[in-house]
Amino acid sequence: MSAPDPAAGPMAGPMDGAADGRADGVVDVPSGRPAAVPTPPPGDPRLARLSLNQWTTRRLGVAEAVDACARFGIPAIGLWRQQVAEQGLARSAELVRAAGLRVSSLCRGGFLTAAGPAEAAAALDDNRRAIDEAAALAAGCLVLVVGGLPDGSRDLPGARARVSDALAELAPYARAAGVRLALEPLHPMYCADRAVLSTLGQALDLASRWPAATVGVVVDTFHLWWDPALPELIARAGERIAAFQVCDFLVPLPADLLLGRGMLGDGVIDFRPVRAAVDAAGYRGDIEVEIFNADVWAADPDQVIGTMLRRYVTEVL
C-alpha cells in the first residue's frame, strides 16, 4: 500500500491501472466505474468531518486501519469491539491517540431483548464492559443495536419493553463513565432478528427519558432513507444525534440482507438532503462511512478508501 501524494495532481490517489487497462486510470470499487473526481488529498478541508468505520475495511486490524486513516488524511475512525479486543484495548487507545484521530463511535453494544434473567444479566454485563471500552477509547458514543425477537418469540411489545428496561440500567452507568449511548434504529427488515428499534421516531421516544448527552441516536442512511417522516424526525432529533453514518442501499439486496449496504453512489439513496437535514438539526460531528458488503470487503482496502473519499465528496457533501 502506498500513500496518496497530495502533490500528484488531480488524479492523485491509489492507482489501479490493471482494472480498466489504462495506466493512469483510477477506478472506483467495487463498481469498476471510472473515478468521477480526483481523490481528495490529505489536508483537503472537505475531509474535516469524515470518519472511516472500521467495518468498511473489515480485513484491517486497528493498527492497519489507523495507519490507513493517517495516510489518507481521514481525521476520525469508528472502531469495532472485536478488532479492539484483538489489538488490545490499551494499545488501540494509544494508536488512535498517537495518530491524532477522533474515535467517532465504538460499535457496538446492545442485544438487550433476551427474556431469560441469566441471559439478560449477561447482556447488561457485556454492555457495561462496552461502556468501559468506549471510555478508554474516548469514543464519541457507544452504538447500541438493541436486538431482535428472542428465538421462538412473537412478543414484539415485550422485546421493546425489555430494551427500555435495560437502558434504564445502562444509562446511569454510561453517564458515570462519561460515555454517550447511541440508539441505532435499524431498517424494519431486521426487526425480527436484529433490532426491534425500527424508526428514528421510536428511538427518540425511547431516548427522551434521559439527557441528550447520555442517550443519543444514530442516523444511518441505509436504515432510515425510506421513512417518509425522515426530515421532520431529524429536525426533532436535534442535539440527540450522536452519530451520522452513511452508506447506500443496494437494489436488489443480496441474499444475505446484512450485506446489502453499498458504496456511496452505488445504490438508491439521495444523501445530500439527509446530510443537509442533519446539519440543519445542529449536528457538527463526524460523518462515518460504514459499509457491510462482501464485494467491498474483497477489494483492496486502499482502493476502497480512495473510492470512499471520492464518493463522499460527490455524493454526500
Place this chain on the structure above:
Amino acid sequence: MSAPDPAAGPMAGPMDGAADGRADGVVDVPSGRPAAVPTPPPGDPRLARLSLNQWTTRRLGVAEAVDACARFGIPAIGLWRQQVAEQGLARSAELVRAAGLRVSSLCRGGFLTAAGPAEAAAALDDNRRAIDEAAALAAGCLVLVVGGLPDGSRDLPGARARVSDALAELAPYARAAGVRLALEPLHPMYCADRAVLSTLGQALDLASRWPAATVGVVVDTFHLWWDPALPELIARAGERIAAFQVCDFLVPLPADLLLGRGMLGDGVIDFRPVRAAVDAAGYRGDIEVEIFNADVWAADPDQVIGTMLRRYVTEVL
C-alpha cells in the same frame, strides 16, 4: 381433490397420510407439522369473514379457486387481474356470482411512479381498466401497489408526489365507477423497487384528500407488523380500512424477498393483537389470506387451503 366432509369428525379435512406416516394424520403445509386443530368445516361460523386471496393458491385459475372456496366453505375471494384475464372478465364475474362468493379485493392496480409522460399516461390507462374490472367483479376494492423509484432515479419525494398526482386523476374515475381504491403500504424493504408508500401513516395522509368510500387503505400484517405506531395508526385508519390481509413474516427471508410471506403461524407475527385493533377500528369486512411463497405454491392447493383454515382459527381469530 375431494371436499372436506363436515361430518367426518375432529380431523376432517384433506388427508395426508404419507407425509408423516400416519394413515389418519393431517399435516400442515409447507411446514409438515401435525395439524394442531381439526379443519373447520364448511358452514363453521368462524369462517364467516375468511377470504382466499387467489395468489395463495397461485396455480389455480379463477374457476378452480372459486370451486375450492365453495368446497371448503370460504365465503370470499381476492382475485388477481391476470387470472381474471385468463378466465375472461365476464365469465369470472359469473363464476363468483354463481358460487355466492364476495370478491373482497381485486389485485392490483398502481405502479404510478413513472416519470415520463408516455409511461405515466399508460399507467393511468391501465388503472382505469383495472377500475372497470373491479366494477364488473363487484370487488370490495381495487388494491393499489404504488410503484418504486424509476430505474436510475433517487428522487423519492418526486416519486411520492407523482403517486399523489396520479391518485388525483384516478379517484374521480373510481368514484364514478363505484369502485373503492385501496392504497397498500408495502414493507420499507420494497421502497426502491415496488412501493414508495411505506407506512400506514403515509397511506392515511395520502388518502385523506378523498372520501373514505373512494380511497381506503390496506392493512397487511406482513408489511406493517414491525411498525411501533401500528395500533395507533389502525385506530386512526378507522373507516379507511378497505382490506385486511394476513400472512406471516418469515425469518430468515428467502433470497427473493417477494416470496418471504409465510403461512400463518410459520413466522414471527403475533396476529391476534393486529386483528383485534382492526376490529376495534370498526372494520367488519373480510380477512384475506395472501401468501407469496414458493413452498406454498409448490404444495397441493387443497392442503394449502386446509392448513390456511386451521391456522386462521389458531392464529388470527
